[in-house]
Amino acid sequence: MFHSLGKYILLLRLSFRRPEKFSVYWAEVMREMVSVGVGSLGIIAIISVFIGAVATIQTAFQLVSDFIPKTIVGGITRDSTILEFSPTISALVLAGRVGSSMASQIGTMRVTEQIDALEIMGVNAPGYLISPKIIAGVTMIPLLVIVSVILGLCGGYIACAASNDVSTADYVTGLTDGFNPVIVTVCAVKAIFFGFIITSICSYQGFYTDGGSLEVGQSATRGVVWSCIMILFVDLIISRLLL
Amino acid sequence: MIEIKDIYKTFGDNEVLKGISAIFKPGKNNLIIGGSGSGKTTLLKCIVGLHDPTKGDVIFDGENFTDMDFEQRVPIRTRIGMLFQNSALFDSMTVEENIMFPLNLFTKQTKAEKLDRANFCLERVNLTGKNKLYPAELSGGMKKRVGIARAISMQPKYLFVDEPNSGLDPKTSILIDELINELTEEYSITTVVVTHDMNSVMGIGDHILFLHQGKKWWEGSNKEIAHTDNQELNDFVFASKFMQAAKAKL
Ligand SMILES: Nc1ncnc2c1ncn2[C@@H]1O[C@H](COP(=O)(O)OP(=O)(O)O)[C@@H](O)[C@H]1O
Numbered sequence: 001m002f003h004s005l006g007k008y009i010l011l012l013r014l015s016f017r018r019p020e021k022f023s024v025y026w027a028e029v030m031r032e033m034v035s036v037g038v039g040s041l042g043i044i045a046i047i048s049v050f051i052g053a054v055a056t057i058q059t060a061f062q063l064v065s066d067f068i069p070k071t072i073v074g075g076i077t078r079d080s081t082i083l084e085f086s087p088t089i090s091a092l093v094l095a096g097r098v099g100s101s102m103a104s105q106i107g108t109m110r111v112t113e114q115i116d117a118l119e120i121m122g123v124n125a126p127g128y129l130i131s132p133k134i135i136a137g138v139t140m141i142p143l144l145v146i147v148s149v150i151l152g153l154c155g156g157y158i159a160c161a162a163s164n165d166v167s168t169a170d171y172v173t174g175l176t177d178g179f180n181p182v183i184v185t186v187c188a189v190k191a192i193f194f195g196f197i198i199t200s201i202c203s204y205q206g207f208y209t210d211g212g213s214l215e216v217g218q219s220a221t222r223g224v225v226w227s228c229i230m231i232l233f234v235d236l237i238i239s240r241l242l243l
Numbered sequence: 244m245i246e247i248k249d250i251y252k253t254f255g256d257n258e259v260l261k262g263i264s265a266i267f268k269p270g271k272n273n274l275i276i277g278g279s280g281s282g283k284t285t286l287l288k289c290i291v292g293l294h295d296p297t298k299g300d301v302i303f304d305g306e307n308f309t310d311m312d313f314e315q316r317v318p319i320r321t322r323i324g325m326l327f328q329n330s331a332l333f334d335s336m337t338v339e340e341n342i343m344f345p346l347n348l349f350t351k352q353t354k355a356e357k358l359d360r361a362n363f364c365l366e367r368v369n370l371t372g373k374n375k376l377y378p379a380e381l382s383g384g385m386k387k388r389v390g391i392a393r394a395i396s397m398q399p400k401y402l403f404v405d406e407p408n409s410g411l412d413p414k415t416s417i418l419i420d421e422l423i424n425e426l427t428e429e430y431s432i433t434t435v436v437v438t439h440d441m442n443s444v445m446g447i448g449d450h451i452l453f454l455h456q457g458k459k460w461w462e463g464s465n466k467e468i469a470h471t472d473n474q475e476l477n478d479f480v481f482a483s484k485f486m487q488a489a490k491a492k493l
């Protein structure tokens with residue numbers, strides 16, 4: 001356990017050594033950003049709308065009382081979407097979509113000796129393979145979370161429009177009432193950490209794959225499982241520290 | 244010239260290499276032969292620095308490679324070409340991008356110069372015009388040849404080859420051997436080939452190391468190997484009836 005942690009930290013340090021040539025690394029960063037960002041937009045859009053809608057319906061259900069103004073539904077949906085649902089659920093889904101593909105890509109390169117080939121050439125393999133992925137993760141995953149928040153709140157609007165528990169006007173008023181900007185900071189911090197966790201843990205698992213195609217699959221699974229555990233753990237820590 | 248001095252390599256409590264020394268000269272095909280699991284690949288990986296030897300030194304033209312750290316090794320690394328057992332082409336890149344990859348990272352050449360070099364290397368391995376194919380679209384023999392083209396793109400001084408003939412038909416196999424031989428002589432490269440293919444041994448073996456039980460059991464040329472009275476080597480080389488018949492005629 002501590003041995004793995006040490007290896008993980010060492011690998012991260014190797015990853016951020018000075019690149020042989022910036023232009024080549026930059027091209028890799030761009031490629032990863034497109035793959036993470038554009039590639040995950042569809043799934044994030046779909047889950048976000050549903051999450052927002054469900055959050056609104058549940059909140060409305062729990063607050064059936066004539067003494068509570070209906071606008072409060074908008075406020076609670078907003079807070080829970082921005083603070084928890086969007087960043088955390090998006091990250092868990094992205095661990096499955098982005099993380100597993102990163103782990104299996106690097107793992108395949110390991111078992112087919114492509115990583116050895118890089119090292120023979122004098123390329124810093126962790127740097128070339130891992131740093132672009134981490135950079136793409138900590139930039140694109142926060143952007144995806146922003147998209148997720150916006151679509152989640154739209155999902156809530158749709159839920160209000162489709163039923164007559166809460167009027168859309170009440171919902172929109174609720175969204176802006178008593179807005180505390182700190183939740184946006186918390187959301188951004190979470191998203192950046194989650195992006196780092198997913199890309200670094202899955203890259204680590206892939207990089208130290210040993211064996212054949214069976215082990216590549218196992219590395220991907222381990223990468224996703226560990227990412228999910230760490231996402232929820234860090235989620236707790238950040239919530240505790242920043243709220 | 245590459246000199247290896249008293250190389251030991253241990254995995255856990257499995258002592259694979261037990262003190263191997265040799266000198267590999269430029270312009271010569273140096274072959275490492277031995278049975279499966281005798282440590283050929285391990286020795287090759289120790290020489291190129293993919294494994295750190297437990298003990299011993301590897302010296303490239305007077306420079307002690309074993310003592311160097313990653314950054315100090317880079318200038319030597321850029322002069323090393325290696326062909327892997329399964330070619331190890333980058334499968335996200337086309338043939339042309341594979342060959343240009345080291346040029347992109349380590350040279351200041353313009354795009355046109357790099358493309359010229361890639362085309363030259365492809366022509367050299369008889370794959371003119373296959374630039375835009377992906378590794379998945381190539382046969383085993385073609386992959387090997389692209390692997391060779393990538394290995395020579397930086398004009399290496401040292402060429403390492405792990406089992407160039409595994410998984411190839413005899414004819415393709417001989418073509419690959421001839422290609423390696425030509426390049427070695429033409430550019431005076433120090434070539435080290437790991438093989439257990441007897442056609443290669445007899446065909447291109449200028450200098451042969453026979454590994455057995457982790458030691459250098461025998462050393463000599465392909466001319467000498469036919470007349471050896473070393474029992475283990477005889478058992479290894481002349482294992483098949485065909486080879487025994489061939490030996491009888493010599
Ligand atoms: N990375 C490794 N970890 C542990 N043992 C290894 C490793 N690589 C090779 N070995 C062991 O070293 C021995 C020699 O292997 P190898 O050099 O691949 O043989 P060859 O290439 O001659 O067939 C084998 O017993 C193998 O189990």
Ligand SMILES: [Mg+2]
Nearest residue numbers: 283284285406
């Ligand atoms: Mg081998």
